[in-house]
Amino acid sequence: MSARVDSVHVSPTHTFSKSTTPQIELVEGVGVRGDAHAGTTVRHRSRVAANPSQPNLRQVHLIHAELLEELGMTGHRVGPGQLGENITTVGIDLLDLPVGARLHIADAVVIVTGLRNPCQQINDFQPGLLKKVLRKDDSGQVHKLAGVMGVVARSGTVRPGEAIAVELPPEPHYALTGV
Template sequence: MDQNAPDSSAVVRAVSSSGTHTFSKPGRDRIRLLAGLGVEGDAHLGTTVKHRSRVARDPSQPNLRQVHLIHAELLAELIEAGYDVAPGQLGENVTTEGVDLLGLPTGTLLRLGQTAEVEVTGLRNPCRQIEDFRTGVLARVVGRAEDGSVVRRAGIMGIVRTGGEVAPGDPIVVTLPPPPHRPLECV
């Protein structure tokens, strides 16, 4: 999966942002990622946590959730199961296609477009708001493996290493960190 050139199948399908703490984010023609901060104009922009539950616990924690990414393949599964869901509606900033986001190790770099780079920090922990959005969706994005461990499928989180504009159709280049690889955990 370590690539030096974009895989033509790995692309940005949609970009979204919201200046307020809404669950769904409206689609945009493009978004600008700001190094060390996140998505310009998004409610989660900043060096410290912005998710309300995390702010309530400790507002000084570093913001490891500056950018939320979901794979379009998950949205397609949900649509096939009868759920009306579009890019941005599950709260993601970037909807990808052709990248196994959930299989990436912690520390993977994703170059989105020409210059923007996001470092993968971990898994999104699906919350009750997903169920409030569409009844039944939470059970489709979080479950249990045969060994009883929790399986989270609601996307990944990252921090912006290099800023730049990102738009639908932009290529995605995946660069894995050096081994040993650490599996994604909730952030």
């Protein structure tokens, strides 16, 4: 299966889940038009409280639909947009991308900046869900599975079904960490 957009989502307010829509408009240097998290500086409330002038490395949130399927097999029914993502993808291993990977979606380009930091709001949404998206392996290493964050490098409209092409950055590649 080739990488593609499964669905797109937006919320003009700081709600946990986002509404599914037929298309979203990505705006270079800003994020998703009409989304509460769009802006050149941080928009996530906890980060605004810490330092409102930091650059917004979380303009676009992407989650792979395969995670939602996996969560379903553990008894958690989670649909597209319900974990707050703007773009739900299919056929791409988002978590294994390096920092700086460029995702070409139609005319738009999103540069991957890091992993989403899962927080208590995920348990507020569904009790026990945080442990499913924030796991420790046998060596004690924590794995963040709740998708990736990115910034918009080129504006464009994104719709379900659009192909996603990955352009890797020059080597050396650096693993994603939380942003």
